[in-house]
Each structure stands twice: as C-alpha cells, then as structure tokens.
Amino acid sequence: MGNSVVIKPAFEGVGEALLIAECFTRAGVPDGLVNVVACRRDVTGHLVAHRDIAVVTLTGGTAAGEALASAAGAKPFIGELGGNSANIVCADSNVRDAALRITPSAFEASGQQCISAQRIIVEEAVLEEFLEYFVDAAKAMKVGDPTKEDTDVGPMVNVEAADRVAKMVEEAVASGAKAPLPLKRENAIIYPTILVTASPNERVVCEEIFGPVAVIIPAKNIENAIEIANDSEFGLQSSCFTSSLETAFRMSEELHVGSVWINEGSRFRMDTTPFGGVGSSGFGREGVKYAMEELSYVKFTGIRFPGREG
Numbered sequence: 001m002g003n004s005v006v007i008k009p010a011f012e013g014v015g016e017a018l019l020i021a022e023c024f025t026r027a028g029v030p031d032g033l034v035n036v037v038a039c040r041r042d043v044t045g046h047l048v049a050h051r052d053i054a055v056v057t058l059t060g061g062t063a064a065g066e067a068l069a070s071a072a073g074a075k076p077f078i079g080e081l082g083g084n085s086a087n088i089v090c091a092d093s094n095v096r097d098a099a100l101r102i103t104p105s106a107f108e109a110s111g112q113q114c115i116s117a118q119r120i121i122v123e124e125a126v127l128e129e130f131l132e133y134f135v136d137a138a139k140a141m142k143v144g145d146p147t148k149e150d151t152d153v154g155p156m157v158n159v160e161a162a163d164r165v166a167k168m169v170e171e172a173v174a175s176g177a178k179a180p181l182p183l184k185r186e187n188a189i190i191y192p193t194i195l196v197t198a199s200p201n202e203r204v205v206c207e208e209i210f211g212p213v214a215v216i217i218p219a220k221n222i223e224n225a226i227e228i229a230n231d232s233e234f235g236l237q238s239s240c241f242t243s244s245l246e247t248a249f250r251m252s253e254e255l256h257v258g259s260v261w262i263n264e265g266s267r268f269r270m271d272t273t274p275f276g277g278v279g280s281s282g283f284g285r286e287g288v289k290y291a292m293e294e295l296s297y298v299k300f301t302g303i304r305f306p307g308r309e310g
Contacts, residue, residue, distance in 0.1 A: 078284030083236035086229035099133035105265025165211030236277035
C-alpha cells in the first residue's frame with residue numbers, strides 16, 4: 001500500500017504545506033512522493049481531473065467540496081467540509097466546567113476550524129449561570145500576536161474574512177440578537193464575540209461563521225435542544241454536557257452528526273478516532289486508520305491450482 005501524493009494548499013497556507021513536505025524529505029521519504037502544487041483555483045479542476053490522480057480528498061468549505069467532487073467525476077472523493085457545531089449544555093451538567101471547556105472550543109484559532117463551537121444550546125434553567133461563566137472566560141482570553149505562546153486568539157486569515165464575520169454579527173444584532181460580549185475589531189483581529197438569539201433564520205445560526213463568534217440559543221428542555229441542534233444542513237461534530245449517562249447515549253443516538261463528545265467541547269479531536277460528517281459537512285472518514293481505509297480499495301484474488309478437481 002502506498003502512492004505518491006500531490007498537496008494543493010490554499011494560497012494563505014502555501015508556507016505550511018511546503019514545511020510539511022520538507023519534513024517528509026528530512027525523514028527520508030524519496031523525492032517525488034510528496035509534492036506541493038500551489039496553483040490558481042481555475043487550475044485546480046484540471047489537476048483533479050488528470051488521469052494520473054486516483055483519488056481526491058479535501059479539507060475545506062462545502063462550496064469548494066461540491067465543485068471538486070464535480071471535477072473529480074467518477075474518481076473517489078473524500079470531503080471533510082464545513083460545520084456549524086452545536087454544543088448542548090443540559091441543566092444537570094457542571095455549568096462552570098461546560099463554560100470553561102466551550103470557551104477555547106469557540107474562540108481559539110480565531111474560530112477558524114470546522115468543528116469550532118458555534119451554536120451553544122443551553123437549557124433555560126441554567127442559561128444565566130452559563131452566560132456569566134462564559135462571558136468571564138471569553139474576556140480572559142489573550143488576543144493579539146499569534147507568534148507569542150500565551151496568545152489565545154490571533155487574527156483571521158485575512159481582512160476580507162474579518163469583514164465577512166463582522167457583517168454577519170452586525171446583521172444579527174440589527175435583527176434583534178443580544179450581545180453580552182459585543183463585536184470588537186482591530187483590522188483582521190476579531191475579539192471573542194458572544195450573541196444570544198432565538199431566531200433560527202439568522203445567518204450566524206444557520207451558516208458557518210468560521211470566526212470567533214459564539215451564538216447562545218436557549219432551549220426549553222433536552223428534546224428542544226436536540227431539535228435545535230439537528231436543524232442544520234451541517235453535521236460534522238457536536239458535544240453535550242450532562243451528568244446523565246442516559247442523556248449521553250440519547251445524544252449519541254439522536255444527533256445527526258459524524259461525532260459526538262460528551263462533557264468536552266466540540267473542537268476536541270483525537271486522530272485515533274474516525275472523523276467526518278454527514279449532510280453538507282461531507283462524506284468519508286479521516287483519522288489515521290480510517291483515512292488509510294478510505295484511500296485504498298478492497299481487492300480480491302482467487303487462485304485455482306492446475307490439476308485439482310472442484
């Protein structure tokens with residue numbers, strides 16, 4: 001098992017891709033097995049369609065996934081696409097612990113991960129308590145230079161990305177969303193922002209924000225929380241905070257996602273586990289063992305020995 005690979009990074013990540021390829025070279029991997037092609041978007045389709053490419057795998061947005069799947073044609077395509085992770089906080093949970101675990105899940109990496117905590121669905125009985133802990137924890141995060149080890153939240157990938165996130169927040173506030181931690185911005189840096197809304201039609205609720213913005217959605221009870229969580233085209237990864245094993249198994253059964261974490265933020269991930277989504281979040285599974293299975297195929301060989309009957 002083994003093939004050469006071509007890495008096509010986004011322009012903002014070319015440096016990182018080259019460093020990864022350099023690591024393979026230093027480890028002794030022969031030249032030509034790990035290649036980096038930094039091409040324009042209009043060239044990517046030709047690269048994907050090339051006859052020497054056997055399988056295509058993408059980590060990226062849903063729109064890009066749909067375009068590349070179309071370009072790949074009959075080739076196997078694995079897509080780890082967009083997300084809109086729901087984190088459910090039940091009334092029987094350790095509310096403070098939930099707030100402290102969801103905070104980095106929502107805001108670290110400037111919320112620019114497909115499994116960043118975006119929708120925080122909180123049972124009404126503990127909503128005010130959760131908000132108090134959550135706002136305090138978000139305010140305590142250090143925002144600034146991403147090259148410093150103690151920085152929690154750095155800039156967005158570019159100013160245009162920050163513009164998009166700011167516009168989504170401003171639209172939500174104009175439509176009636178409350179902002180216990182209002183939008184604050186410095187060029188490409190957006191500080192941790194917390195909104196509270198009950199409207200399922202807001203863009204900050206139904207689209208992927210991909211920024212350091214958490215949207216608190218009140219839920220009447222567990223049934224209502226599950227209903228709200230599943231009211232999304234995305235289904236990558238969710239989490240639930242509860243002290244009830246029965247509720248934990250119920251979340252595992254009823255949440256329409258590829259992965260569920262109990263008493264941990266949705267951004268938590270282990271590469272030893274299968275990782276991937278349903279719906280607009282893609283198809284196929286990552287994780288070391290599971291990625292190897294996705295990037296290979298089952299082959300059968302039958303042997304009939306000459307001179308033997310039957």
